[in-house]
Amino acid sequence: MRTTLARKLGIRVSLLQSGMGGVAGPDLACAVSEAGAAGCAGGYKLVGDAMSAMLGRLVAGTGHPVGVNLIEEVVGSRTLAEQVGQVLDETPRHVYLSLFGPADDAVLERITAAGRKLVVQVGTVEDGLRAAAHGAIVVAQGTGAGGHLLGTVHRDDLVAELRTLLPDACIVAAGGIGSPAAAAGAVAAGADGVLLGTAFVVARESMAHPYFKTAVCDSAEADTVITDVYGIGWPGRPHRVLATDVTRDPDQPRNFIGRTVVEGKPYVVPRFSAAVPTVTTSGRIEEMAMYCGLSCGDISQEVAAADIVAGFARVLPGPATLESEKG
Template sequence: MRRTLAEVLGVDVGLLQSGMGGVAGAELACAVSNAGAAGCAGGYKLIGGALSAMLARLTAGTDRPVGVNLIPEVVGPEELDRQVAQVLDETPEHVHLSFFGMPADAVFERVGATGRPMVVQVGSVADGVHAAERGAVVVAQGVEAGGHLLGTAKRDDLVAALRAQLPDACLVASGGIGSPAEAGRALAAGADGVLLGTAFVVAHESRAHAYFKAAVTAADESDTVITDVYEIGWPGRRHRVLATAATADPGQAKKFIGRTVVEGKPYLVPRFSSAVPTDATTGRIEEMAMYCGRSCSAISDEISAADVVAAFARVLPGAAAVSDKKG
């Protein structure tokens, strides 16, 4: 029997927050989960002590369902295996695993054996079917999305195609969703819930740099471009970003243009780095990778994560549970 996202994850609102590396720290994830949706902290390339530090903040900040996002494409199989092991060993059962792109079948088996929910974001029907057959919640990412693009299909087309093949699967729509009305359109296409990224970039609890947040709220969809210039650290993948001097002139030198700090460790930031500017980043922020979906046209204010969840709760499956609790 088909279950909604809210039912699968045990949340009040059928909404996933994207586990955006750098931007989605434990603070944002906990704020989203404590508001009744499913927050998600970006694991990205964190491993060992750095990952443990983030996981400790995550588990201390909420006892509600919350996720950790990992990216098979940017770490090798051994590193991903270590990351998965750390999450499973160092967190309680209310923490689920989320993957951007397809992990190996052995990962599906390992996580499945624990009974924890697993969320997998895909960009094609074939990958979506593969993930669903292994018990995962499937996030269908359309090209309207900000960040790295997994496919070439429009959101609702991909959702509808997946629903036709997977009538009982839990499907989540991602890409270009900046308003409750747009979320409603995704549900009409066959989704059981939605994933939001750009809407949470500008949340108070987001670790996005202040310049990045202001640029998103000031932008509309015509200010975004699909490009592959931000390749250092994540080669071979197109991404939707705000247009910058770097996207306008990809022939510039790949010299260092800033500095940042990740879990207490300093790093230099080269031009064309895939790393986003965070509140710990200094330098030429205006040239850095500011991932932004077409949903920016509907986003004009920096608000709390709880306010984002509340705005979408009116239209998403599971919203009735929120109303009942407040009544």
């Protein structure tokens, strides 16, 4: 029987926050979860003490369902297994795991066998079917999404095809959703909830650099491009970003253009790095990867995460909506 995202995860609003690496730290994730949706912190390349520090803040910040996003394509299967093990060992059961892109069946089985809720973001029908076979909440990402793109299909088309093949699965729409009207449209197209990324880049609790936030607020759809230039650290995956001098001239030298700090450890940032500019980043921010979806045209100011959730709550199903409609 089909159910809402809210009922599936035990939250009040059928809304997922994207676990954007660098941008989505524990402060943002916990604020979203405390507001009644499902927050998610970006695990990205964190392992060992750095991962433990992040998980500690996440668990301390909320007792509501909250997630950790991991990406096998970036870290490889061995590191992913280590990350999953840390999340399972160091967090209580209200912490769910979110995977961006496909992962080995063994990983999916390990997560669900531990009794954790599993979210898998996909860009193809094939990957959606495999994720659903493991009981995952399936996030159908369309090409309007900001960040790395998992497929070549429009969001509503992917949702519709997955819904036909998976009538009882929990399917979440992602990509180009920046307004309650767009969210309502995605639900009408067959989704059981929505995932927002770009909308939360500009949240007050987001770790995005102020320049990044302002650029998103000042941009429209035409200011975004799909490219593959920001490939250092994550090669071979096209991504939608705000157009910059780097996207316009990809033949520039791979010089260091800035510095950043992740969990207390300093790093240099080369031109063409996949890393986003955060509040700990300095240098040529305007040349860095500023992931941004087509939803930017509906986003005009920095607001609190709770206000973003509240704005979408009125159009998204709650935990009993589909069940009551069935009755």
